[in-house]
Amino acid sequence: MTRDEIKDVLLEIIADIDEEADFARLDADAPLRDQLDLDSMDFLDIVMELRKRYKLHIPEEEYPQLATLTSCVNYLEPKLQHV
Amino acid sequence: MAAYQLVIIGGGLSGLAAGIRAARFGIKTLIVEQHSLPGGLNSFYVRQGHLLETGLHAMTNCAPANDKQAPLNRLFRQLRLPRREFPCHEQIGSEIRFGGRSLLFGNDPAILEASIDRVFPGRIDRFRRLRQEIAEYDPFAAGPWRSGRQFLADHLDDPDLADTLLLPLMIYGNAEEEDMDLGQLVIMFRAVFEEGFFRPAATMREFLGLLVQQFRDFGGEIRFRSPVESIVSDRDRVVGVLLAGGEMLGADAVVSTAGIPETMRLSGWPGEVDRYVGRMSFMETISLVSRARTATLTRDRTIIFYHHGDRLQYRRPSGYLDPTWGVICFPGNFLGLPPEDPVQIRTTNAASYPLWKALSAESYESVKRRWTEAAVSASEEIVGNYRSSIVYQDSFTPVTIERFTRKAEGAVYGSAVKIKDGVTPWPNLFLAGTDQGYLGIVGAMLSGITMVNRHILR
Ligand SMILES: Cc1cc2nc3c(=O)[nH]c(=O)nc-3n(C[C@H](O)[C@H](O)[C@H](O)COP(=O)(O)OP(=O)(O)OC[C@H]3O[C@@H](n4cnc5c(N)ncnc54)[C@H](O)[C@@H]3O)c2cc1C
Numbered sequence: 001m002t003r004d005e006i007k008d009v010l011l012e013i014i015a016d017i018d019e020e021a022d023f024a025r026l027d028a029d030a031p032l033r034d035q036l037d038l039d040s041m042d043f044l045d046i047v048m049e050l051r052k053r054y055k056l057h058i059p060e061e062e063y064p065q066l067a068t069l070t071s072c073v074n075y076l077e078p079k080l081q082h083v
Numbered sequence: 084m085a086a087y088q089l090v091i092i093g094g095g096l097s098g099l100a101a102g103i104r105a106a107r108f109g110i111k112t113l114i115v116e117q118h119s120l121p122g123g124l125n126s127f128y129v130r131q132g133h134l135l136e137t138g139l140h141a142m143t144n145c146a147p148a149n150d151k152q153a154p155l156n157r158l159f160r161q162l163r164l165p166r167r168e169f170p171c172h173e174q175i176g177s178e179i180r181f182g183g184r185s186l187l188f189g190n191d192p193a194i195l196e197a198s199i200d201r202v203f204p205g206r207i208d209r210f211r212r213l214r215q216e217i218a219e220y221d222p223f224a225a226g227p228w229r230s231g232r233q234f235l236a237d238h239l240d241d242p243d244l245a246d247t248l249l250l251p252l253m254i255y256g257n258a259e260e261e262d263m264d265l266g267q268l269v270i271m272f273r274a275v276f277e278e279g280f281f282r283p284a285a286t287m288r289e290f291l292g293l294l295v296q297q298f299r300d301f302g303g304e305i306r307f308r309s310p311v312e313s314i315v316s317d318r319d320r321v322v323g324v325l326l327a328g329g330e331m332l333g334a335d336a337v338v339s340t341a342g343i344p345e346t347m348r349l350s351g352w353p354g355e356v357d358r359y360v361g362r363m364s365f366m367e368t369i370s371l372v373s374r375a376r377t378a379t380l381t382r383d384r385t386i387i388f389y390h391h392g393d394r395l396q397y398r399r400p401s402g403y404l405d406p407t408w409g410v411i412c413f414p415g416n417f418l419g420l421p422p423e424d425p426v427q428i429r430t431t432n433a434a435s436y437p438l439w440k441a442l443s444a445e446s447y448e449s450v451k452r453r454w455t456e457a458a459v460s461a462s463e464e465i466v467g468n469y470r471s472s473i474v475y476q477d478s479f480t481p482v483t484i485e486r487f488t489r490k491a492e493g494a495v496y497g498s499a500v501k502i503k504d505g506v507t508p509w510p511n512l513f514l515a516g517t518d519q520g521y522l523g524i525v526g527a528m529l530s531g532i533t534m535v536n537r538h539i540l541r
Pocket of ligand 1: 092093094095096097098115116117118121122123124125137138139140141142143309310311312340341345349365367431484487488489490495515516517518522523524525527
């Protein structure tokens with residue numbers, strides 16, 4: 001997947017989790033949780049959804065690397081390159 | 084590989100929520116429920132053409148759909164249910180009548196503050212500081228038991244106000260007698276006084292239907308009329324459940340919502356069962372009264388918590404039922420509901436399981452009638468007379484609760500000792516629901532969600 005495709009997948013997953021999510025003013029380099037008012041339970045859902053879709057196991061120690069949209073894409077790019 | 088990755092014992096609110104979470108992420112999940120209907124304590128039945136709900140007075144934790152951090156909305160997100168399609172009807176207003184005083188509260192905490200200011204002059208600043216402390220307290224952090232009663236006494240410096248506030252918090256969510264763990268008090272204070280009461284637009288039947296549908300849509304399987312007879316283990320792991328009919332269902336993991344005593348019995352979990360048998364149970368009477376005859380009844384109260392006598396007596400009574408304190412609920416008195424006819428009145432009083440259990444089949448019915456009368460009389464002193472206009476009436480006792488939910492001694496809120504991490508002696512058997520520690524409808528669902536997130540999805 002390309003970086004743009006990964007980004008679209010992430011936004012789609014977040015939109016599914018949170019019907020109220022507002023992406024209009026989303027800053028790709030600022031923490032997602034603060035901007036979207038997500039909590040750790042929602043966050044787990046992003047991880048679980050990635051696991052369900054791509055059989056991707058993200059260990060808990062690596063969750064911090066998913067803090068912003070850009071860092072998510074950086075982290076996922078090598079893992080999803082053959083998808 | 085086992086037939087199921089996860090088997091959940093119990094199709095009550097915690098079991099359904101747990102099932103939706105697991106199935107949503109592709110885990111092959113089966114819920115087994117002994118009854119022909121879902122819901123457990125919070126189910127429904129139809130008698131003489133009336134749909135009667137078994138548990139619901141009100142749902143707690145009312146919140147507008149756009150408040151993302153509110154427990155109710157987190158719950159909907161976790162279950163992937165569209166919150167906007169779930170209209171809530173807020174309460175009209177509730178009242179605590181305690182030893183001759185009365186406090187009013189609603190879903191706006193300002194109502195309670197104004198009432199405290201009137202009834203307990205000079206206490207309002209202390210109450211505001213208490214609210215602040217409760218807002219900042221983390222009830223989910225692990226820690227030793229702390230006395231909620233002492234906490235209120237220290238902050239309010241007024242035993243009457245402390246007991247008045249405790250009454251609804253205990254009745255709607257305390258498994259212990261006499262005192263309440265501070266963490267549980269904080270959870271209940273927020274659920275009742277900060278967020279408040281509402282009802283879904285439809286009945287419990289539709290709500291349960293929605294949950295079962297969601298579970299099935301995610302690929303989950305549910306079997307009704309399937310009592311689990313034992314939880315089967317092989318060496319140090321649980322390998323599945325055995326149904327009463329003799330069918331064995333293999334499982335990689337089992338979540339039990341049947342309560343600690345029942346789970347101990349099913350699994351052969353070594354330990355002292357008595358320690359986990361709760362003592363607080365209740366008798367509830369539902370009366371349907373024809374609307375034409377209700378002109379004199381209270382219209383502007385949703386729930387009334389009452390208590391005669393000066394010091395709070397939250398304990399198992401020495402007689403069959405204690406009519407000196409309890410709850411009176413008008414399930415029709417929520418904003419925006421169409422006027423119901425007949426009008427429903429529910430009364431709930433503490434009741435003693437051992438006394439009810441000891442009755443012979445012949446005397447059970449007459450004793451039940453006698454105490455139904457006592458409960459109705461006690462409520463008439465508060466809301467006005469309605470006995471002569473009752474078109475249908477039904478009651479259930481601690482024995483009924485035990486029979487229908489297998490909660491030992493009919494303890495609605497389960498064991499006074501909770502197992503908050505849901506862990507059992509087996510590495511793949513977990514607890515959820517009442518005995519894990521979150522109580523009430525919203526609490527039970529959050530429990531199912533939390534336990535699956537923590538033990539199954541990781
Ligand atoms: C009279 C009354 C009024 C209430 N009013 C309110 C209210 O207004 N608001 C509120 O928020 N809460 C209320 N509650 C509390 C609320 O109903 C409960 O806290 C909640 O429903 C508990 O859900 P649970 O899933 O933990 O347990 P349960 O509902 O007890 O679910 C457990 C399920 O497991 C099944 N089961 C047990 N053993 C087995 C077995 N061996 N095999 C198969 N199945 C088994 C049972 O049949 C049951 O369906 C009320 C309760 C009562 C009794």
